[in-house]
Amino acid sequence: MSADSHCHLNDPAFKDDRDEVIARARGAGVCLMLNVGYDLATTRVAIDLARANPDMFASVGVHPHNAKDVDGEVIEKMRFAAAAPEVVAIGETGLDYYRxxxxxxxxxxxxxxxxxxxxxxxxxxxxxxxxxxEDCLEILRDEGVEQTGAVMHCFAGTPDDARACLAMNMYISFAGNITYPKAAGLRESLSVVPGHRLLVETDSPYLAPRKKRGKRNEPSLISHVIGQAATTRGVTYEDMERISVSNFKTLFKVGDPGAGEVAYMIRNSLYLNVTRSCDNECYFCARFHSDTVQGHNLRIERDPTTEEMIEAVGDPTRYDEVVFCGYGEPTLRLDRVKEVARAVKAMGGHTRLNTNGHGSVIAGRDITPELVGLVDEVSVSLNAPDADTYNAICNPKSPGAYEGLIEFIKATRRRGLKVTATAVAIEGKVDIEACRRLAENELGVYFRVRDYNLVG
Ligand code: SF4
Structure with a gap:
């Protein structure tokens, strides 16, 4: 199932066959659609469509092309329309200096x-x-857009523009033009948007994807946008579908976000949401910004039991790996991790531990012998080339955390586990090359850079 965050089934282009178009969208698995008004007449049609169709919602606005018509009377009519429960957004509005x-x-x-x-x-x-x-960002900052939330529809900017929007907690929506051969720059922008801020759209009847270019676009063709977005971001089609629905629900506050997930699949890895607790407070930690990772709701009410985790895994050989991870530090629940890992290994599964490397500091003993035979791989968040930098960006609560994580990396390597140290690329704060040298040359482990704000 997928969500089209911006379409215009309220456009006269659909007046003769709207019902067929809607049926095709549903047949293609589109379960949520936002019909966006671009003047008062199309706003009214969008609201009527939303009233008649539970999978449709409406946005109230006057397009910048028609901005010269916006006066006090128009705003008053928009205010009245915006009160309808089917209306979940205001717009489309903005600036168009192209036309x-x-x-x-x-x-x-x-x-x-x-x-x-x-x-x-x-x-x-x-x-x-x-x-x-430039003008758009200035007005958004000036008007405090963070207060309401927003989506930059049919994004056409650079990666830096995307980052400027993200800094204001905005969502970014990509349309069919990401499928065009000359849109490499746009695909680069797509790759810097975190999963919890990403939307897709058709903008139908406009902007048909490459294979339908020049023809009338419609929501069923969202599959082309989702397919391209998945390829560009290195996730599966199903991952992108889930992201589109989850973020649509979150931004427009519709539907039920569902219960927090104990186990969640990204690509063909199964992640276990072991705990939401952590002894660090990294300022870049995704859990401070969102409850979702790649469209999965990780807001669990309590830490899962061993039995719940084993049941959630089922047959581990269906996955490339079972990863102990979640929105916290799994070694805070080391005994549970070991019990589940033992069960997964007994069933022939492959295991990975994603950790901040504090396990031995937390337990007050070297825990690495206990991991042998249970954990195949360890991914340790190194994050800094020295203790001062680490303490400044990760705010560890455990004394001696950085020294402990360095010792943990050395010990896991000595015990024959495959170890990868990672660091989040944060411009101006972390010397990534120094982290790489430390990991590869001094600690003798693999090293991987993680993009800031990109999780899962
Ligand atoms: S160690 Fe991981 S879970 Fe803990 S605060 Fe840092 S990023 Fe978040």
């Missing part, structure tokens, strides 16, 4: 009016930005 169909001053004024309305009704904003990124 300049309305004077730029009028566009900016209408954009600010939409943002003010969004604050008033506490709904996120759907933003259109074309050849106007």
């Amino acid at each position: 300049d169909r309305s004077p730029r001053e009028a566009q900016q004024k209408a954009f600010r009016a939409h943002l003010a309305l969004a604050r008033e009704v506490c709904k996120p904003v759907v933003i259109h930005c074309r050849n106007a990124m």
Whole structure:
């Protein structure tokens, strides 16, 4: 199942066969659609569609092309429309300096009016930005867009533009143009967006994907966008589908997020959500920003029992590996990890421990002999080439944490486990090459750089 975060089934292009188009979307597994208004007339149709179809929602707005028509009366009508329960967003609004169909001053004024309305009704904003990124970002900052949340629809910017949007807690939505051969830059931007901030859309009837280019677009063709996004990001099609639905629900506050997951699959690895507790407080930790990882809800009410984890794994040979991970430090529950690992190994599975390397410090003894035979691989978050940097960015609660993790890496290697040290690339804060030298030359283990803000 997938979600189309931006379509216009409210457009006259669908007036003759809208029901067939909707049926095709459902047949293709599209379970959530946002019909976006671009003037008062299409806003009304979007609301009518949402009232008639439980899988559709509406957004209220006037496109920047029509900004010259936005006056107090239009805003008042939008305010009235925005109160409907089917309306989950305000927009599309923004700036379009490519076509300049309305004077730029009028566009900016209408954009600010939409943002003010969004604050008033506490709904996120759907933003259109074309050849106007600098002004757009300035207005978004100025108007405090973090208060309402927002999505930059049909993203067309650089990776740095994407990072600027992410810094304001915005979502970024990619459309069919990511499938175009010349869109390498756009695909690069797609790859820097974390899974919990990513949406996909068709923008139908516009922007058909490469294989349908020039034809009318429709929500059933979201599969092309999802397929390309999955390839670019190195995840499966199913991973991208799940991400599209989860983020749609979170941003537009619709549907049930579901219960927190004990075990969750990404690519063909099964991750176990061992605990939400950790003895670090890394300032970049994803759990401070989101409950979801690659579309999985990790908000568990309590730590799972051994039996619950073993049951959640089932037959471990169905997966490439079973990873002890989650939104916390698994070695805080070392005995549980060992019990589950023993069961997984007995059934012929492959195991990996993702850890901050504090296990021996936490337990007050060298735990590495206890891992032999139970854990095949260990991935340790090294994160810094020295204790001072580590303490500054990871805020460890356990005394001697950094020295302990270095000793843990050495000991796991001595005991014959496959060890990979990792570091999160944070510009200006961590010398990644120094981390690499430490890992590869001094500790003799593999080294992997993890992108900031990208988890799973
Ligand atoms: S060690 Fe991992 S789980 Fe713990 S705070 Fe750091 S990033 Fe988060």
